[in-house]
Amino acid sequence: MANNELKKEISNALENNVLRGALGRFAQAYPIAREKAFTGYDFEALRNKVQEVKSFAANNIDEMMDQFERNATARGSKVFRAANAQEANDYVKKVAESHNVKRIVKSKSMASEEILLNEALREDGIDVQETDLGEFIIALAGHHPSHMVLPAIHLTKEQVADLFTDYTKKKNDPVISYLVKTARTAMRKKFLEADMGISGANMAIAETGTLMMMTNEGNARLTSTIPKVHVYIVGIEKIIPKFMDASYILKTLPRNGTAQNITTYVSMYTGVTEAYLADGSKGTKDFHIVLLDNGRRNMLKDEKFKQIFNCVRCAACINVCPAFQLVGGHVYGGHAYTGGIGTLLTAFLTSEKTANKVQNLCLQCGKCKEVCAGKLDIPEMILELRNRNAAESGLPFTQKFALDVVSNRKLFHSMLRIASVAQKPFTRGQQVIRHLPMFLSGLTEGRSLPAVAEKPFRDIFPTIRQDVKNPKGTIALYAGCLLDFIYPKIGMGVIASLNEAGYKVIFPKEQSCCGAPATYMGDKENALKSAILNVEGLNSEKVDYVVSACPTCTHALKEYKDLLKDNPEMLKKAEDLDSKVFDFSKLITMLGGLDDKGDGEPLKVTYHDSCHLKRKLGVYQEQRDLLTNTNGVELIEMNESDRCCGFAGSYSIKFPEISGPILDRKIQNIVETGAEVVAVDCPGCLMQIAGGLDQTNHKIKVKHTAELLLEKRKNQQE
Amino acid sequence: MHIVNELYEKFKAKFEGVNGECYRVAQTGDLGDLMSDILTQKGVKTLSIFESPLSQAANLKEKLSKAGFEVHTDNLLATTAVDDAGITEVKWGIAELGTLVQIAPEVDNRLCSTLVPIHLALLKTSSILPELDDMLATIHSLPEIPSFVGFMSGPSRSSDIERTLEIGVHGPEQVIVILVDE
Numbered sequence: 001m002a003n004n005e006l007k008k009e010i011s012n013a014l015e016n017n018v019l020r021g022a023l024g025r026f027a028q029a030y031p032i033a034r035e036k037a038f039t040g041y042d043f044e045a046l047r048n049k050v051q052e053v054k055s056f057a058a059n060n061i062d063e064m065m066d067q068f069e070r071n072a073t074a075r076g077s078k079v080f081r082a083a084n085a086q087e088a089n090d091y092v093k094k095v096a097e098s099h100n101v102k103r104i105v106k107s108k109s110m111a112s113e114e115i116l117l118n119e120a121l122r123e124d125g126i127d128v129q130e131t132d133l134g135e136f137i138i139a140l141a142g143h144h145p146s147h148m149v150l151p152a153i154h155l156t157k158e159q160v161a162d163l164f165t166d167y168t169k170k171k172n173d174p175v176i177s178y179l180v181k182t183a184r185t186a187m188r189k190k191f192l193e194a195d196m197g198i199s200g201a202n203m204a205i206a207e208t209g210t211l212m213m214m215t216n217e218g219n220a221r222l223t224s225t226i227p228k229v230h231v232y233i234v235g236i237e238k239i240i241p242k243f244m245d246a247s248y249i250l251k252t253l254p255r256n257g258t259a260q261n262i263t264t265y266v267s268m269y270t271g272v273t274e275a276y277l278a279d280g281s282k283g284t285k286d287f288h289i290v291l292l293d294n295g296r297r298n299m300l301k302d303e304k305f306k307q308i309f310n311c312v313r314c315a316a317c318i319n320v321c322p323a324f325q326l327v328g329g330h331v332y333g334g335h336a337y338t339g340g341i342g343t344l345l346t347a348f349l350t351s352e353k354t355a356n357k358v359q360n361l362c363l364q365c366g367k368c369k370e371v372c373a374g375k376l377d378i379p380e381m382i383l384e385l386r387n388r389n390a391a392e393s394g395l396p397f398t399q400k401f402a403l404d405v406v407s408n409r410k411l412f413h414s415m416l417r418i419a420s421v422a423q424k425p426f427t428r429g430q431q432v433i434r435h436l437p438m439f440l441s442g443l444t445e446g447r448s449l450p451a452v453a454e455k456p457f458r459d460i461f462p463t464i465r466q467d468v469k470n471p472k473g474t475i476a477l478y479a480g481c482l483l484d485f486i487y488p489k490i491g492m493g494v495i496a497s498l499n500e501a502g503y504k505v506i507f508p509k510e511q512s513c514c515g516a517p518a519t520y521m522g523d524k525e526n527a528l529k530s531a532i533l534n535v536e537g538l539n540s541e542k543v544d545y546v547v548s549a550c551p552t553c554t555h556a557l558k559e560y561k562d563l564l565k566d567n568p569e570m571l572k573k574a575e576d577l578d579s580k581v582f583d584f585s586k587l588i589t590m591l592g593g594l595d596d597k598g599d600g601e602p603l604k605v606t607y608h609d610s611c612h613l614k615r616k617l618g619v620y621q622e623q624r625d626l627l628t629n630t631n632g633v634e635l636i637e638m639n640e641s642d643r644c645c646g647f648a649g650s651y652s653i654k655f656p657e658i659s660g661p662i663l664d665r666k667i668q669n670i671v672e673t674g675a676e677v678v679a680v681d682c683p684g685c686l687m688q689i690a691g692g693l694d695q696t697n698h699k700i701k702v703k704h705t706a707e708l709l710l711e712k713r714k715n716q717q718e
Numbered sequence: 719m720h721i722v723n724e725l726y727e728k729f730k731a732k733f734e735g736v737n738g739e740c741y742r743v744a745q746t747g748d749l750g751d752l753m754s755d756i757l758t759q760k761g762v763k764t765l766s767i768f769e770s771p772l773s774q775a776a777n778l779k780e781k782l783s784k785a786g787f788e789v790h791t792d793n794l795l796a797t798t799a800v801d802d803a804g805i806t807e808v809k810w811g812i813a814e815l816g817t818l819v820q821i822a823p824e825v826d827n828r829l830c831s832t833l834v835p836i837h838l839a840l841l842k843t844s845s846i847l848p849e850l851d852d853m854l855a856t857i858h859s860l861p862e863i864p865s866f867v868g869f870m871s872g873p874s875r876s877s878d879i880e881r882t883l884e885i886g887v888h889g890p891e892q893v894i895v896i897l898v899d900e
Contacts, residue, residue, distance in 0.1 A: 022880060026881055133876045134876075134878035137879070150877065150878060150881060152878055152879065153878075156880065157879055157880055176879050176880065176882050176884055179879060180879070180886070180887055187888055188799070188888075192799055216874065216876060217874050217887040217889065218887060218890070219888040221828065221832045221868070222833065222888055225833075226795075243858045244855065247850060247851050247854055258877070261815055262815045262850075262869065264870065264871050265868065265870060265874075265889070266868070266869035267867075267868050268866065268867040269865065270864065270865050270867075272865065273825070273866050274824055274825040275825055276825060
């Protein structure tokens, strides 16, 4: 899984201050610029249309390709269908050979990078020149792109100046405007000398046989205007049905990718155009379009992955990815595609092996899904990749062992009870563990770990007095491991609030780990085991609601119906559970909320949104209302409140080097608010953030909303 | 005329927002003098013109030659590679985006708007359309889609080095549009 090679790549990337600086600055500026670009536009409506037209094309791919070919051919284009990289490369080589081509200029085409076209052409002794500024730079450096839209983002102007000095044999100063001029001058010569151009396209329109390209530098226009021969390499997923459908992509792609209202150039080619021939006369361009499959049809055949066809390659998903922002594209290993979407494309188009390795970098925070122009569920597809990989090759022994233990309630719980005693040397009488010895030390680097509670919630529960006159109903409390064994106080807060709302709370003792750790590590077998234990253990048919104070657990409980879809009897119970389980803040709000009974003591509170609660369960306003409706609480919103804290379950153990810096940024955002308390609704986030604050010696406390409400209202409750 | 002025104002603001320069004249006859001023001010000595109805009506070749510029109107592959500026007429503008739209199946039309460092575009004020969708619908309603349609929104740009925006990469470094009311 997280093997040594990947670990080394991560460490190299993290040590590259240029990359981290550039990616970090971009990450800060991007969301604001993107929002501005979409002002006055209905992003949801637009991306619904993108999804509609792209999936229509995907579902009718044969008809679409026939239509495109017919219409493009009618206008003089020559269309070739390439099943794989070899066929595509051979075709381009043949075209080059037939025109005795010596020099080729290229404008950005990711598909050509995917099939390693440059390498194939150079074998024939042809000079192939990348003309896009970033691509030109990395070609000189001998690197692969580190970002889909900004391929040279990992290099400084000083490094670029050195590369240009070598290339031009003239001293280049590290002044960006000057470097751009150098590239302009050097490429101008290449454009004028070239006898063939190669480009990619953003859209291929079936109805009219038109290719559309969206670019900024002008190199694509020159590449397609000057040489007398031109080849477009177009993945079959670029086809859309109608000319007017282009509208949705023209409106979303540039705003999402670079926060531009429109790219500087949009060029539409329909069939052959006029060109200068070798003898200086004007004639007709030899115009070729290669429609590339190379694994794309396998994607289409796969129900779980066919939605990749809806991707418009805007790279918004990468722009918001907390892991990508730290390590950049090279770590993702694919020579063409990077980031989360890149992992999926790499799996089908270039290297399954690489994809299986780098899929581990996904935090499953779901931020990419929010901004995706094609409404792709990238995290879900990455998880599916993880599942298939685990099913095929199995999990490493230690991980499998840990998951087996967690899924065995009795064993796991007795181990936790032992741990509460055995941890004593490390806690030094405090509630946290700051240092662990030897190979475990990485776990406490940059954050402290909470100590296991002396008494688990399940032992405390029978001692809690619930004074509810004429109860309106009964609610089963699902605790989850963290609440049960680390943070029992949250459970008390949940009960107090639900009692106040008029409900009696029970604690079904047979409940067990929700199975999320197994699910997110790709271990379906143990996830299923947990599902059965809890569906039976919670017996939701006997209660009005099930409450959980951990959104990851809530989501896992809701998903049991998918795990149990082949077992009709269990499925019925799972569906009942799905309809009754709610997260704490959501349920309290549904039940009418709480009266303002705060103690009135002024308290500055900021709120951190958990990934699961906000993006999987759609709950973000309810808890804010509960907090602001508590006398004394002043809610101060932090910057990037819904950005992942870096916990992500076992991720923080597998990749502490990535999780750590993500946590640092969260801590910084928290500190900047000046709040005394950070409220959260997820015990996992609580553990991570509290650990980070403890090691940075900040006095800010982290509390679950239920716990905070209990504290602020306890004196008024009786 | 009210609508035209409104679209013009919107177009101008958006076009300037993408680093373009925008001028407006009432009469075709005013074009020669204004262009001469702009080109002189920018230090242009040589230029290529892709002849169009507006350039001919304004008699630009003769006027600019007389004003002392070296003007080329044919063999444009050779001339646009070295000239300081290129002049073309574009068919439409999009107010929503500040975009110039050319129909340019002719290679010289494309060269004259791409290879030169300064592109000077002529556009009828009445040809500004409100939105992108109006533009797409207009193109779509033509008897056939022209073999080349180009949208140009200001000068070429790149942020490829250290994510710093630089204007003027491979395409024009400056783009000027003159809107003609007549």
